[in-house]
Amino acid sequence: MSDNRNIVRWIRSAFGFDRQSNGRGDPLKILVPLVSIALALILGMVVIAVSGRDPFEAYALLFGDSGLIPGSASWKREFAELLLKTALYSATGLSIAMAFKAGLFNIGAEGQFWVGAIAATFIGYWGPFAHLPRVIHPAVCILFAMLAGGCWAALAGYLKVKRGVNEVIGTIMLNWTAWFLITGWLVLGPMAPIATKFISGTYYIAETAKLTRIMPPTRLNTSILIALVAAYATWFLLYKTTIGYEIRAIGHTAVLGMEAPRAQGINVNKRIVQAMFLAGALSGLGGAFFILGLQFQFPNTAIMGYGWTGIGIALIGQGEPFGVILSSLFIAALRTGATSMQVAGIPKTFSNIIEGLAVGFIALQVAVRFYLVKLMERRRLRKAAPESKEAV
Amino acid sequence: MRKLLSVLLVVALVAVVFTGCKKEEPATAIKIGLVTDVGGRGDQSFNDSAMRGLETWAAKKAYVQGGGYSDLSDADYAKSLEDYAPDLTDKGIVAIPNIQPVILESKSQEDYIPNLTKLAADEGCTMIIGVGFMLSDAVYTVAKEYPGTKFMLIDAVPADPVTYAPLPDLPNLVCYLFKEEQCGYLVGAIAGMATKTNKIGYIGGVPVPPVNRYQAGFLAGIKTTNPTAFGKNGAAVSQVYANSFIDQPKGKQIAQTQIASGADILFHAAGATGNGMFEAIKEAGGPGKGLWGIGVDVDMGKNPNLYPDGTLTCAIKHVDYSVYMATKSIVDNTFTGGVITLSLLDGGVGWAADHVGDVLSAAQIAQIENLRQMIIAGTVTPPEDPAPAAVGAWVAPTSY
Amino acid sequence: MNALEVRNVCKMFPGNLANDNISLAVRKGEIFAIVGENGAGKSTLMNIIYGIYSPTSGEILVNEKPVRIRSAEDAIALKMGMVHQEFMLIPRFTVTENIVIGDEPHKGIFFDYKRAVREVRDLSERVSLSVHPEAQVCDLPVGAQQRVEILKVLRRGAEILIFDEPTAVLTPEETGELFITMRKLQAEGKTILFISHKLKEVMEIADRIAVLRRGKLQGIVEKQDTSEEQLARMMVGRDVVLEIPHVESHVGAEAFACHDIHVRNNRGFEAVKGVSFKVHGGEIVGIAGVQGNGQDELVNAMIGFTRPLSGSMELNGSNMRLVTTAALRKQGMSYITEDRARRGLVMPYTVRDNVVMGQHLVRPFSNGRGGMRFDKIAEFAEGKVREYDIRPGDIYDTAGSLSGGNQQKLILARELSLPHNFLIASQPTRGLDVGATEFVYHKLLEEKQAGKAILLISLELSEIMGLADRILVLFEGRIVGETTPDKTTEEALGLLMLGVGVDTKVAS
Known part of the structure; x- marks a missing residue:
């Protein structure tokens, strides 16, 4: 029994709705995303039905082949793809959640992802590192990818505290800089192999730099494990360390220009730069996942969209590290399953619509919250009996 | 907590029930798979051209906006050829019976391999077409893994990641290049x-x-x-x-x-x-x-x-024609692995008259x-x- | 004929009666001043008249007809205009653009800038308010910006003009010019309401003067029948809220000293103009003054938020002029703020998380390697909640859910448990009820007995008189007097605070 209690308490604190980290323990924090997702799925059904297709069939395909539900012959492969995507999305999701906690909007996860990817590529093929042993080499690549992404983001943090450049502007600016630097120069010039008829993009990384596959014959690799560790580390940092305590205090007082943390002697500027660095490092980790686990070189078209996906994921995950993992899983499932819907002649747009709706409802969470509170209030009145403590 | 778990359980159950009712396709048709690059359908260019070769010219089907196919009338078929292949009238393009196209659009770069694999493993496609340079590595990887399935790669020849030399031909992979x-x-x-x-x-x-x-x-x-x-x-x-x-x-x-x-x-x-x-x-x-x-x-x-x-x-650049040719080679049983380069000689590339007559x-x-x-x-x-x-x-x- | 009349106006804010049954009538064509301390209810009354607040009860009459004013638009339609203390101008726009914005002359669908310039020039010549219609507002001095603001109001056809503390941002020369303008407007038949707490100015310009104190109207007097002294007495009053027990002081070593401190405010003007004082262990030094005379800037400099322009600051013998808040706190400074929401607490944080902020880096609250020891913190918080009787008493309540008094107790619990020997208490009882106020007084006196050095900044004279061992009077950024409670009276202090007997011309 007490064991059970401990698990429940741990899960609550992991998702940030225990009393300790969140005052009066906010059940809405987990209800809002669930209700938003449910609403999105219901509305998605309506959309599919309106387009003249069977929504049940569509969802059967969508979730049947999402890798979430074991059983079918192709499950193992889909499961592998699901987890690969989860890892990839959770990296930028964590990045944006991290920045949210410090009251910053890191719209530059996209660029930090590229910078991390290009750094991982470079360390992956560069001569002096090319003969590192199997486990060390990807670790070094990841380290440098995180450093590069982190520094890239810290630059935006620095501009914010020293020059008063809003981080949204700063990171967008840096996105463009990264874009031109990488796709306009590095990939074409210094990092591209000598002109050849058969290849585009940069050099390929060495065999030793690739992430180890953990479920052959699928291409599932260690990225999902690293992502889980990263989520745990982010959670630990935010909720168990002094840096996290200060970062969250800054985040709570950032919006209205309050200065309580500063008055208590907290070095707000330093922490903002550090929070941006950490956010950038997490995005850079995503870039490393992409290069070391999937692409093995930086292609000469840009890798688009992971930063933007991360924003939606951080929103659905309510900015909590483990919430981000779950919402990544959800989005990854939608995207994995979307392939099967296409085979059945249902365009991939529908999974995009469901995804968009879920994020949309989260963005409307003020409204969702309002109605949920109303609903709960009404139920409480009707029962006219005290709610069990369990529901809190 | 308890409530929450029960909600999750119900969702999982419903999903399991859903999975039980998958439809089976008629077995007689020859399935030809096609994986686009991230450009996808409607790029007015490369991907659309490849899909025209498969859907319109080979399978004689019309894509219904939003998903699915309807049969194409003879008049529309002739119009497509007239519009897009005035220079190929001597090549004898006619519909190939029993071709069923299965098209997967790629949302992002990490989708190439799973999409190709899905067509090979789950859909049982006879041949799978990878459209474009970006799919080079993915097509080679999957072709090696599924030797029983034939693959076509447009615009690229897989290269070795270390030496950058073309990789040895696979018997089940044909690469189409063009003399652009x-x-x-x-x-x-x-x-x-x-x-x-x-x-x-x-x-x-x-x-x-x-x-x-x-x-x-x-x-x-x-x-x-x-x-x-x-x-x-x-x-x-x-x-x-x-x-x-x-x-x-x-x-x-x-x-x-x-x-x-x-x-x-x-x-x-x-x-x-x-x-x-x-x-x-x-x-x-x-x-x-x-x-x-x-x-x-x-x-x-x-x-x-x-x-x-x-x-x-x-x-x-007749990507559409190359797709048609590859599809035809499956039906005719003339498919061979290797590299095929299309040029002016065989009508693979050419120029359109358009307004040249007004200027020159x-x-x-x-x-x-x-x-x-x-x-x-x-x-x-x-x-x-x-x-x-x-x-x-x-x-x-x-x-x- | 009365241009404007309010009858029995009450305005209730949660826990605070801001206007208590106020009735007054302003005659057409007069300059009518409303004076009172900050928080006396002047701004609330003006905001009611201008439609920004709606009164809890009472009615307003314009030109002797009852009206309902629900918004500033209604007020403008009734030919009223407000010249705000903070100018509502767009710095990058020209004078003309700023004046006509919201009511631009058109030529077809296009903005007719030339006509607008002409209109502005005509208007400024007619009322002798000289402005350059095509200058950019950000290039103008404050006085000229105010003229733009006045022109904007006049162009909308205002007959009743409300000036909300218009001289607060002006130099004496500019103030003089403003008064000339006001007389001219009066000669044109406009009615003017003039809000101020500067008695000299009021005596110079107003025809009649209404005095507010604690939301109540103390009386309306004709200028010729009154004096600065009488007005000051009416403003400050004599009622003492609380009995404060007398505690003997045992003055110890010097804890804090500053010498000739100059500090700029956030508008870039020098707000503290050479302040020097010392605070010793075991004494409470009170700084009395009307708000806006440099208190905020002085505190900001003392806690390391702004760097003083010049001067020296010493805390326990170390020079502290150019250091961070963290360094000051390490050196033994504690700070109780009046602005609990902005400066005092992280409202979404729990009591537990708030109570250690500032010492969260030291053992036992941190493990010394960057990890928090929340078990120890919770233990500590439980103790403080009991010791300071913070209600409802759950350490996992958020600070934002507590009442103002309990928030202040939480701040006290935190600041007094920090290792310190110098305490800055800036309006520590602002907005508190009697019980909480008493608690704060009690704690401050305990601190004094424990030998801490305390600087008390307050707008409440009774508080200063009851608590302080020495009193410094701050007026226009300078210390204009030093005294002790037994050598002075609240009246005398009040006069000093209002600058009566201080030659402002020399002071500025």
């Missing part, structure tokens, strides 16, 4: 004749090998018919890369800059980015101001979504036709490398 430099050469020759300002612009997407070949041929064509507009080592031709195949505003912006600096004939090899070029030409006044655009890959002069009135000609004299058009014959005969070989030194060193024919 040949059609690029012809439209370059037309551009050289058509320009009044002796300023010609080129917009590249991303410098991948096929795009480089277009550029090299285009420059050589200009060098042949108009050395002034070519300048020293091609320096007089404005050559700009957008570094993207999908950045339409960027394409427009580049074209506007080129027009502002006096260029009157613009050519793009930039996929959807190039749509912006036509927009810029249209806004700048088009043929009324002496401005013409040259399209790429397909006959864009037939595409009402672009700017047919301002399309001088197009460098055509009959004599000039005859000269272009001459150059075409010379390439087929092998007396003219356009270069493949667009580097200024390489194009500068290339010797243009003097009599044609």
